[in-house]
Amino acid sequence: MIGVFAGVTQRGDAADLAGLLGADAVVPDGPVRPAVQRLWARLGAAVLFLDAGSAVRLIAPLLRDRRSDPAVVCVDAHFVVALAGAADTFARQVADLLNRTAVVTGGPSIDSVLDELVEQLDATADGDIEACTAAIEAGDKVVLRNPLGFPLPALPPNVVAGGEDASWVIVVDDRAASAKDNVLRIVPRTLVVGVGSTRGASATSVGAALSELDAQGGLDLRAIKAFATADAKADEPGIVDAVEDWGFWHGDTAELLTFPTDELAEIGVPNPSSVVRNSMGTASVAEAAALRGAQIIGHGAPVELAAEKFKRDNVTVAAARVLPRGRLALIGLGPGDAEERTPRAEAEIRRAAFVVGTPEAINSVSPILRSGTEVRHEGAGDLAAHGAAVAFVAFGTGPTLDNPVEADVIVVPGVWDR
Known part of the structure; x- marks a missing residue:
């Protein structure tokens, strides 16, 4: 939620700004101070139509740390000042919308x-x-x-x-x-853990086998993105409960993916088992499910077996890794006015190590580039194919590529849909 807070005399300006900021923006009724205090915990960002001194006194008791505080800016007749949270980009956005000057700390903080x-x-x-x-x-x-x-x-x-x-x-x-x-x-979170077990294996047994991924497999269990098994094991209580236990202890959730045995039988694995083939119809459950699950969550990225299967107390586990690859964001800059640029487009530009485009396009986004970002005028596809994070910027609604790129390609229209 973006809260736009103003007294009676500036409520019209606040409402106009909220309309430009989009559906997440609200203009609360009533006096500013109690409205800010009431909504603070729900805010992702806040605009205060107050002078900087009054705004600082208002929010100071509410601040905790930059990572959890909302992005807070204040607005006067000439300036939009970044006050708290990760507010620099937000201040520039508001300043562009209001035709005022943004006052920021000089770039994103470390x-x-x-x-x-x-x-x-x-x-x-x-x-x-x-x-x-x-x-x-x-x-x-x-x-x-x-x-x-x-x-x-x-x-x-x-x-x-x-x-x-x-x-x-x-x-x-x-x-x-x-x-x-x-x-x-x-x-x-790059890992998919494949699990197989005999009927009736306990959650304790499954959990003990999973812990071996750390002790023997050398993997950090916090890197688990999903678990995977055969359809026939989808309702096995020990597996289901162990996945839930993992989520509890790690404060996260991981999906349990399940696959038909004939699908798993098509996956090549280093350690097939004739015993498993005779009983399940596939030569592998743990390794094959891990690799197939990694293919699914990787959306075309290469995968590898990070830990070959090992067995403990009638439970078999293995882990597959989704390998990283370059990232290429194709960003349209609209007609060129900064106020037309979406926060998503700015975020993609800021996360890139390389920004590629014409000199005019680069110049239009230069105020939001991180220190150290390399600027190029060509070669976006090659950079991404070699593993870099790249933003390709161009005027219009969205640039396109003539040739496919071996990288994650994200198309960001980059302009408000008005």
Whole structure:
């Protein structure tokens, strides 16, 4: 929800702005202070038609931290000021809509970059993200290790790909590792775990087998995106309950995918079993279900077997990984006016390490580029095919590609549908 708060004399301006911001925007009735306090927990963003001093005094008791606070801006006759939360982009958007000047901190903060990286990779952060943020902001050397090659946004220049004697290390990986001081691990959800069991196997037995993915398979269980099994095992209580238990302990949910045995029989696996083939009609349940599930959730991305099957207490588990590949966002900039640009388009531009387009198109988005973003005028497809995060910007409703690209391609119209 976007709350647009104003006193009686400016309620008309607030209503006009809410109409431009879209269906999520509301103009609450009544005095500003109690309205803000009443709705604060539900807000994703807030616009206050107040001077900066009054706005700061109003929101100060409500603020907690940048990651959970709504993006708050205040509006006066000439300026839109970013006050709290990740408000810089929002301030620019509101300023464009109202034909005022945005006052921001000069670019997105580092904690926003790290938070957005966790969100973009559908990941869990393990470590002191605030201390790592402080080290980056202080200009300390921070080493980034990305062994699987996830497409990452532009990062500050003191975050480097290798070397020693760094104050912090950021590791982007789905494999298990022991906790270390001054290491921030970002664990993307890349894994599908295949499960097979005999009839009547308990949830405790299934859970114990899953734990072996960490102990023996070297995988971080927080990287599990989904579980998979054969249709014949879909109602097996031990499997169903173990999946629910995993969600409880990890504060998340993971879907249980099920497949017909004849579909699993078509999947090539390294460890087929004649015993399983004779009883189930497929030579593999755990490995085949893991690979098939990874194919489904990967939407065409390459997959691999991350942990071959192993058996414990009549339960067999295996894990498949959806391999990362480049990301290419095709973004139309409309007629060129910034107020026509959607938040989704701006978010895609900010998450890219490379922005590609004509000089005119690049110039139109330059105010929202992260520090360190590389600008190119051609080669978007090649960059994405080699694993980079790329935004291709062009005037119009949406650029197109002449040739297919081996990357995740996201088409973002980028202009308001009016």
